[in-house]
Amino acid sequence: MPTDLVGPVDVGPVAHGGHCVARHEGRVIFVRHTLPGERVMIEITDRSHDRFWRGDAVQVIEPAAGRVTPPCPIAGPGLCGGCDFQHVDLATQRDLKRRVVAEQLERLAGLTWDGVVEPVGDGDGLGWRTRMRYHAVHDQHGGTGRVGLRAHRSDRVIELPPDGCRIAAPPLRVPPPVPEDELVGVAAGDQVVWAGGDHPAGTVRERAVSREFTVAVGGFWQAHAAAPRVLADAVLDGLAPEAGETAFDLYCGVGLFAAALYDRGCAVTGVEGNKPAVELARRNLADAGSRVRFVAGSVDRVLDRPARRGGLADRTDLIVLDPPRTGAGRKAITGLARRRPRAIAYVACDPAALARDLGYLAKEGFQLKSLRAFDLFPMTHHIECVAILHP
Structure with a gap:
């Protein structure tokens, strides 16, 4: 038997990152292209770590319920890395993602979550990526x-x-x-x-929350066509903004959530580290006048900056944060918690980073009121969550 092939191995639970956890002769192996409960042969693809290896399930001896034939011929061991779950039916994909979110919340934040992963649309999980x-x-x-x-x-x-x-x-x-x-x-x-x-690089016009947004071709905008609407609706439903309230939109990009809050009657300050995105946000909400302003800079640094030096007000009613995959981090969480908002909406594309930041927010006196998870990335392990917190 080739030295890079091990097994048969019984596959354990799904883990964050598009793989499952297996053990072979005392060694932890993170295995792609498999499902919990399967018995497989594993080709080891990475032995560089002392505590674990990585591998691909290259032969399925005992398949689990939920396994299907991948619709794409380059989805499989050693092939395209874009799709983690093409070998899994959609209902099982969502259940795997549900388990990952629940496990991360429990392990990193001590929170119990019994929600579901909500489908978006009624398609077959293909043709969604824009x-x-x-x-x-x-x-x-x-x-x-x-x-x-x-x-x-x-x-x-x-x-x-x-x-x-x-x-x-x-x-x-x-x-x-x-x-x-x-x-x-x-x-x-x-x-x-x-x-x-x-x-040549340029811009495109995207439509969401009854507005048009100019977005750089290489800039950030959600890849699923329905995502901006779904996420904005979840944020507004959770925050229940009232006319006359103030709000921060942190990691604001080109102004999606700022626009949604402004249209509900809020005065909004957006913060974004990418200067070209800030310029587009200002253009996208030029009609808002003085009720919306955008600040270019690192969120944690802007939160630390006094208002008289271009920072943010010492108090606000609402905060939306939509950080990158690494999360907001302790310093930014401390800075926004100091404003004592009546509600926070945290939009997260990584459940581990979300759970870590929810732990920091708990130490700052904020309690999770609701968490919704959306299947905006079918065929992959990625998932989007919207958490609502109150003091």
Whole structure:
């Protein structure tokens, strides 16, 4: 038997990151392309850590309920790294994500959550991704003119099948020729814009919360077409803003949540570290006048800055924060908690970072009132949550 193949191994619970936990001869192995309860043969892909290995399930001896044939021919061991769960039916995917969120909240924040992962739309989990990044396939002689996506934890590019990426929105499924490195594509309404090589970077117009937003092609906007509406509705439902209240929109991007709060009658201050995004946010809410302002800078530093030096007010009624995958962190949590808002909405794309920050908020005197989880990234392990906290 090859030295990189181990098993048969009984697969344990799902873990955060798109893999399951297995044990073989006392060694923990994080295994992709499997399901809890399966018996598999594992090809070890990474032995660089003392405490654990990584591997792929390359042979399924005893399959679990919920296993299906992946709809994409490049979804599987050693192939495209974009989709973790194409071998799993949608209902089971959502149950796996539910287990991950609950486990992270319990382990990192001491919180019990018995919610569900809510589906968005009634589709088959394909064709939802409106933002794609493709790469050129190279061989020893240079570029080949072929197009692909990167393998898991690798710079290696896996060539697309002839009919393209299954989770990409149809206009982005098969890209035009990719330049030497990469090509970014965005589908926004009737617009399809490509950036890279002979395609100059530009902006697109996105519509959400009864407004249009100008967004840089390479800038941040949710990849699922329904996500801005779903998340904005969840934030507004949780916060129940009232006309005349003040609000902070932290990590505000181009102003989605600021716009939703402004349209409910709030005066809003947005903070964002990406200066081009701040400029777009100001353009997107130019009609708001003095009731909305945007500050460019690191959120934790702006929260520490006195108001007289361009910082934020010492008090506010509402706070929305939508940090990057790494979370807000202790310093930012301390700074926003000091404003003693009556409610906080935390929009999170990483359940581990969310749980850590909820633990910090608990120490600052804030209690979790509700948490909703949305399946905005079908076929992958990613999930979006909206947590509502009160003092």
